[in-house]
Amino acid sequence: MALRTILIHPDPRLKRAAKPVETVDKAMRRLIADMFETMYDAPGVGLAAPQIGVDARVVVMDCAPKDGPREPLTMINPEVVRTSEELNEHEEGCLSLPDVYGLVTRPTTVGVRFLDETGKLVERDFDGLWATCAQHEIDHLNGRLFIDYLGAARRMMITDRMKKLKRERAKAAAH
Ligand code: GNR
Ligand code: NI
Numbered sequence: 001m002a003l004r005t006i007l008i009h010p011d012p013r014l015k016r017a018a019k020p021v022e023t024v025d026k027a028m029r030r031l032i033a034d035m036f037e038t039m040y041d042a043p044g045v046g047l048a049a050p051q052i053g054v055d056a057r058v059v060v061m062d063c064a065p066k067d068g069p070r071e072p073l074t075m076i077n078p079e080v081v082r083t084s085e086e087l088n089e090h091e092e093g094c095l096s097l098p099d100v101y102g103l104v105t106r107p108t109t110v111g112v113r114f115l116d117e118t119g120k121l122v123e124r125d126f127d128g129l130w131a132t133c134a135q136h137e138i139d140h141l142n143g144r145l146f147i148d149y150l151g152a153a154r155r156m157m158i159t160d161r162m163k164k165l166k167r168e169r170a171k172a173a174a175h
Helices: 027-040 130-143 153-175
Strands: 047-048 059-061 075-081 088-096 097-107 110-115 121-127
Touching: 027 059, 059 097, 059 130, 075 097, 075 130, 088 130, 097 130, 097 153, 110 130, 121 130
Parallel strands: none
Antiparallel strands: 047 059, 059 075, 075 110, 088 097, 110 121
């Protein structure tokens, strides 16, 4: 297993639709293991493959309470098949946007069809943080970040802040 580097916005690899997975093989299970290690280390409640520069429709999540047992969930080629009419506003963050938070309105519950890490087709309903996170991660697979739901002015301010952060990190790494 290996920790992978999480890409920071802006990066063209975060803006592209990711490629569907064709076979769930050993290499895929190794990628999934690396993604969980990277997500728990960060720490975060979800991670999408494009965030580590991998062009594949793969998501890992764990929105279980921090004081309880882990509930790792892998979604390959996920598709939203149902959304509630009821909407819910939730404060979101993103590992590709360090220290940025914003309110995003999304359906309260969603049904998602996906392949699990064994390649089995699964359909599951999500609510609460799981529903918010599942939609946030599927957005990543479609090249969309949560700041795309905010106003243009706010988004530009955040993008400028992230460019500055990346410049400072590159400078620190060179020393
Ligand atoms: O760790 C994360 N927390 C979070 C909080 C509210 C809504 C979505 C998320 S996902 C985020 C990790 C991440 O960036 N996943 O892509
Ligand atoms: Ni994210």
